[in-house]
Amino acid sequence: xxxxxxxxxxxxxxxxxxxxxxxxxxxxxxxxxxxxxxxxxxxxxxxxxxxxxxxxxxxxxxxxxxxxxxxxxxxxxxxxxxxxxxxxxxxxxxxxxxxxxxxxxxxxxxxxxxxxxxxxxxxxxxxxxxxxxxxxxxxxxxxxxxxxxxxxxxxxxxxxxxxxxxxxxxxxxxxxxxxxxxxxxxxxxxxxxxxxxxxxxxxxxxxxxxxxxxxxxxxxxxxxxxxxxxxxxxxxxxxxxxxxxxxxxxxxxxxxxxxxxxxxxxxxxxxxxxxxxxxxxxxxxxxxxxxxxxxxxxxxxxxxxxxxxxxxxxxxxxxxxxxxxxxxxxxxxxxxxxxxxxxxxxxxxxxxxxxxxxxxxxxxx
Amino acid sequence: xxxxxxxxxxxxxxxxxxxxxxxxxxxxxxxxxxxxxxxxxxxxxxxxxxxxxxxxxxxxxxxxxxxxxxxxxxxxxxxxxxxxxxxxxxxxxxxxxxxxxxxxxxxxxxxxxxxxxxxxxxxxxxxxxxxxxxxxxxxxxxxxxxxxxxxxxxxxxxxxxxxxxxxxxxxxxxxxxxxxxxxxxxxxxxxxxxxxxxxxxxxxxxxxxxxxxxxxxxxxxxxxxxxxxxxxxxxxxxxxxxxx
Numbered sequence: 089x090x091x092x093x094x095x096x097x098x099x100x101x102x103x104x105x106x107x108x109x110x111x112x113x114x115x116x117x118x119x120x121x122x123x124x125x126x127x128x129x130x131x132x133x134x135x136x137x138x139x140x141x142x143x144x145x146x147x148x149x150x151x152x153x154x155x156x157x158x159x160x161x162x163x164x165x166x167x168x169x170x171x172x173x174x175x176x177x178x179x180x181x182x183x184x185x186x187x188x189x190x191x192x193x194x195x196x197x198x199x200x201x202x203x204x205x206x207x208x209x210x211x212x213x214x215x216x217x218x219x220x221x222x223x224x225x226x227x228x229x230x231x232x233x234x235x236x237x238x239x240x241x242x243x244x245x246x247x248x249x250x251x252x253x254x255x256x257x258x259x260x261x262x263x264x265x266x267x268x269x270x271x272x273x274x275x276x277x278x279x280x281x282x283x284x285x286x287x288x289x290x291x292x293x294x295x296x297x298x299x300x301x302x303x304x305x306x307x308x309x310x311x312x313x314x315x316x317x318x319x320x321x322x323x324x325x326x327x328x329x330x331x332x333x334x335x336x337x338x339x340x341x342x343x344x345x346x347x348x349x350x351x352x353x354x355x356x357x358x359x360x361x362x363x364x365x366x367x368x369x370x371x372x373x374x375x376x377x378x379x380x381x382x383x384x385x386x387x388x389x390x391x392x393x394x395x396x397x398x399x400x401x402x403x404x405x406x407x408x409x410x411x412x413x414x415x416x417x418x419x420x421x422x423x424x425x426x427x428x429x430x431x432x433x434x435x436x437x438x439x440x441x442x443x444x445x446x447x448x449x450x451x452x453x
Numbered sequence: 454x455x456x457x458x459x460x461x462x463x464x465x466x467x468x469x470x471x472x473x474x475x476x477x478x479x480x481x482x483x484x485x486x487x488x489x490x491x492x493x494x495x496x497x498x499x500x501x502x503x504x505x506x507x508x509x510x511x512x513x514x515x516x517x518x519x520x521x522x523x524x525x526x527x528x529x530x531x532x533x534x535x536x537x538x539x540x541x542x543x544x545x546x547x548x549x550x551x552x553x554x555x556x557x558x559x560x561x562x563x564x565x566x567x568x569x570x571x572x573x574x575x576x577x578x579x580x581x582x583x584x585x586x587x588x589x590x591x592x593x594x595x596x597x598x599x600x601x602x603x604x605x606x607x608x609x610x611x612x613x614x615x616x617x618x619x620x621x622x623x624x625x626x627x628x629x630x631x632x633x634x635x636x637x638x639x640x641x642x643x644x645x646x647x648x649x650x651x652x653x654x655x656x657x658x659x660x661x662x663x664x665x666x667x668x669x670x671x672x673x674x675x676x677x678x679x680x681x682x683x684x685x686x687x688x689x690x691x692x693x694x695x696x697x
Contacts (some may be wrong), residue, residue, distance in 0.1 A: 136593045161597045162596050168594060170593075176594075177613065187595070190599075428605075
C-alpha cells in the first residue's frame with residue numbers, strides 16, 4: 089500500500105538534533121519520553137519550524153529541501169492541536185471554531201459537518217463561552233473541533249490527554265475516536281488521518297495502528313503498533329517492563345445490582361467490567377487490562393471469583409529479562425518462567441485467559 | 454542662524470499669527486502635533502515591534518540598539534541629524550521639496566517628524582513587550598488554520614497585545630507633547646507656525662516673562678499627567694488580565 093505520510097526530516101537546534109525518516113499509514117502514533125523531540129517533530133511537519141528534508145502527506149509534497157519546496161503552514165492543510173489546545177483567548181468558542189472554517193457562500197452558516205461535530209463533542213453548551221471559562225477537557229474538545237472544521241488532510245495531535253485526570257482523559261480520547269468515526273462515515277473513508285504524539289502507550293494503541301518509537305531525536309523502532317510495543321527489548325525495559333492490553337469494545341448492558349457492565353470485545357468475546365453508568369449501551373469504548381492481571385489456566389477455570397474466562401491458544405512466548413510474556417491472540421499475560429514451566433506452556437497450548445472484573449479499566453469511552 | 458529663530462513675536466498669549474490665538478491655540482497645536490506624531494510612528498512602530506518580538510529574528514541586537522538610540526541620544530543630536538536629512542539641501546529633504554513641494558524643516562511637519570522620531574522607541578518598547586507575552590503557539594495555530602503571517606499578526610497577536618500597544622501609543626503621545634530638543638533644531642521656534650507649549654515656555658523664560666512661563670509649565674504638566682495616567686491605567690489593567 090502507498091504510504092499516506094512520508095517524513096524524512098532533520099532538525100538541529102541548540103544541542104539537540106532530530107532525525108526522523110518514516111513512512112506511515114493513515115493513523116500513527118509517535119511515542120517517546122518527554123524531551124525526545126516529539127513536539128518539535130510535529131511543528132516541523134506543520135511547517136512551523138524550519139527543518140531540512142521531505143514531508144509528503146496524501147501524495148502532496150509539502151516540503152522537499154532538495155527540490156526547494158517549502159509550503160508555509162497556511163498552505164499545508166494540516167490540523168495542528170497543541171498540548172492544551174491553544175484556543176484564542178480573545179475569541180468566543182464559536183469564533184474559535186469559525187476561525188479555520190473555509191468561507192462559505194451566502195449568509196447561511198448551516199453546515200452538516202459542523203452540526204455533526206458539535207453533537208459528537210457536545211459543543212453546543214460551550215459556543216458562547218470564552219476559553220478562560222472552559223475546563224481543560226472542554227478546551228481540548230474545542231481545539232479538536234477547530235482543527236477538524238478546517239478539513240485537514242491530517243490531524244496532528246500533541247499529547248491529547250496530558251494534564252487531564254483519568255476520567256477527563258478517558259472522555260478526551262473517546263471524543264477523538266468518536267469524531268473520527270462520525271466524520272469517516274460522512275466522507276465514506278475510515279476517518280480523518282491522524283498523527284498523534286504521546287508518552288502514553290495506551291493512548292497510542294487506542295488511536296493509531298502504527299507506532300514510531302522516538303528516543304533522543306532518533307527513531308528507535310517503527311511498525312504496526314502492537315508488534316512494536318511488545319518487542320522483547322521493549323517489554324524488558326526496567327527489568328520486567330509493563331504491558332497493558334488495550335482492546336476496543338462496545339457496551340452491551342448495565343447490571344447495576346451486580347456492580348458490573350457487560351461489553352463485547354472487538355473479537356466478539358463477552359466480558360464483564362466494573363459498573364460504568366456514564367456510558368450508554370451501544371457506546372464504543374477502549375479497555376485496558378494489565379498483563380500482570382491476566383491469568384492463564386490450562387483447564388477450564390471453576391470456583392473462581394474472577395468473572396471473565398476466554399479460551400485461546402498460546403501464539404508466542406516472549407522472554408523479556410527474568411519474565412515471560414505469553415501471547416494469546418492480541419493478549420499478553422506476564423508470567424514467571426516457573427509458571428510457564430509448571431503449566432508446560434508452549435506455542436499451540438490451549439489455554440483459558442482469566443481476568444477479574446476490576447482488572448479492566450476504561451481508557452476511552 | 455538658529456538663535457534668530459528664537460526671537461520673533463513676543464506679544465504675549467495674544468500675539469500669535471496664523472489661525473491660533475492665545476493659550477488655547479498653543480494647547481491645541483501642541484495636542485495636534487503630538488497626535489500627528491503618534492499617528493506617524495504607530496504603523497512603522499508595529500512593524501518593528503512585531504519583528505523584534507519574533508524569537509528567530511536575526512540582527513536582533515543591532516535592531517534593538519538602533520531603535521533605542523533616540524531614547525538615549527541628546528534630543529538635539531537627533532534633531533541635528535533630522536535637519537541634515539530633511540533640510541532643503543538634505544538627501545531626503547531635497548527630493549521631497551523638488552518633486553512634491555513638501556517642506557519639512559522649519560514647518561509644523563518638522564515638529565511632527567521630530568516628535569515622532571523621539572517618541573518612537575517608547576512605543577516600540579511597550580508594544581514589543583506585550584507582543585512577546587502572547588503565547589507563540591497562538592499565531593502558530595492561526596497559521597495552520599490558513600492565515601498568512603500578516604493576518605495571523607492582525608487577527609491574533611495584535612488583539613491580544615492591544616493594551617500594551619495602546620499604552621505605548623499613549624506614552625509616545627505624552628513624550629511628543631513635551632518634545633523640545635529635536636523639535637527646536639528641525640522646526641525652530643516660530644510662534645504661530647512651529648511653536649509648541651515646550652518651545653513657548655523656553656521662549657518666555659528667555660525674555661523674562663516668568664508668569665507666562667509658569668502658566669505654560671502648569672498646563673504642560675497637566676497634559677502630561679493625564680496622558681501618563683491613562684497609559685498606566687492601561688498597563689495595570691493588562692497585568693490584571695494576565696494574572697487571571
